Ligand SMILES: Nc1nc2c([nH]c(=O)n2[C@H]2C[C@H](O)[C@@H](COP(=O)(O)OP(=O)(O)OP(=O)(O)O)O2)c(=O)[nH]1
């Protein structure tokens with residue numbers, strides 16, 4: 001059975017830098033950098049999922065975000081719908097709350113890091129629209 005997985009994704013931006021997390025090696029697309037986030041639960045509003053996932057993964061509380069883009073991508077083994085939001089304000093101090101490596105990266109550096117294949121259009125838009 002094929003069911004597209006709805007994923008809430010946060011592009012957390014501060015001072016021309018973006019907060020990335022490294023996916024654990026055993027996960028789907030493991031070992032690559034990602035924008036933090038995770039699966040939207042049944043009947044859960046996407047902004048709620050975003051807030052919940054960033055609390056769980058980074059121990060931060062999102063206080064301002066806006067929709068950025070949505071993206072469907074078919075991996076050979078999995079279909080995802082990435083629901084990407086810009087996170088422009090949060091409270092708390094970010095940490096890799098699930099033991100993952102995290103890193104602030106200049107927007108212009110994004111092009112040189114390994115991301116899941118689905119992410120290329122996100123990187124392209126961040127570079128053209130937000131880097132200066
Ligand atoms: N968070 C995130 N997921 C991404 C990105 N790019 C991309 O293809 N994905 C895919 C990988 C996974 O198949 C899916 C996210 O699922 P996940 O495993 O992180 O979900 P989750 O945090 O809810 O984890 P779980 O507890 O349900 O296992 O989306 C990205 O930039 N960020």
Ligand SMILES: [Mg+2]
Nearest residue numbers: 036037038039
């Ligand atoms: Mg996740």
